[in-house]
Amino acid sequence: MKTKFSQLALIAAISLAAAGTSYAHEDYSEAGTNHWLSHVSETKSAPTANQLASFGYTATKNADREVTLSSGSKYLNVTRLETIKINVAGKSVVWTFDTLGTAPFPLSKIISGADGITVYVTENPAYQGG
Template sequence: MKTNFSKLALIAAIGLAAAGTSYAHEDYSEARIDHWLRHVSESQSAPTANQLAPFGYAATKNADREVSLPSGGKYFNVTRLETLKLNVGGKSVVWTFDTLGTAAFPLSKIVPEADGITVYLTENHFYQGS
């Protein structure tokens, strides 16, 4: 009898907990995208300079790899969100290619001495759908 009462008490507690969580939020549209957008639009924080940079940003972390571009080079490939140490025309820069929506751009946008070299970006496989 004691075990039956324990089971009944457990079932009742679970039922009350489940019913109580349904009243936790008055907005019934939580599953809809407009609910999320409303929270984002109400956010008081402004985007950072790195988030607004169209070609990425100078990195403070170690580079994933180092690329030395010879004079007369025409292009090189990079994966989006990859951090590289670029050696071009006697200059070095560590750069993170955070370029959402950009497929290619002139490297001279980052390193003025790299005139005529194009950066081609491929998607990072960690961020592609399956």
């Protein structure tokens, strides 16, 4: 009985030692200083301005479609992640609607002078489950 317990304890100790070394990596610097500094300097990069934009961002790619809004326009329907060239109040912008959700918002948030026009965002069918 004592021999079996000793054998099981030895197997457990070897298993733990093998598992522990699989997570280790070498550091040959004095007192691990370089190793510690490498971990301190590893930081996640800050989000880009595009990632922080609530309503999307100006696009550098070609527009999927072009929309011209008159002074009497009240709304603009878009699909999330759609890129549209918008002409309104003598201004033009190519915009990607990379929004956080699908809440409506005033177009004046992205184009000054587009007062009174609400943007309605629908979810992109490519990203819906089903």
